Amino acid sequence: MTDNWFDRFFRDKDGNIVIGQLPNPPLLVWAIASVLQLVFKTGAIYTGLDIIALIAIVIWALAELFQGVNYFRRSLGLIVLIATIASRLS
Structure with a gap:
């Protein structure tokens, strides 16, 4: 396997191209x-779901940023x- 930009950006340590993974x-x-927020559109339940969703996506993004299997996944976490x-x- 050659060591070019594509390989470093999209391949994991085993040489597999990894763009998406199981959640x-x-x-x-x-x-x-996020789906439950579509059902509960106002009130304390909505606020609680919003906080849970925010914390969960920040944890996921930080995990990808620091532990992603390739530069694409790390970039995705940063974005x-x-x-x-x-x-x-805003």
Whole structure:
């Protein structure tokens, strides 16, 4: 296997191209909380789900940023983290 930009960015340590993976627990929690927010649109339950979703996606993004299997996954974690922070500041 050659060591070019594509390989370093998209391949894991075993040489497999990794773009998507099975969802890990924080991503599943974020997805479930986000879907439930469509059902509970106001009130304390919505606020609680919003906090749970926020914490879960930040944990997922940080895990990808620091432990991602390749540079693509790490970049994805950084992009999601920045987008999450930016969405909360606006």
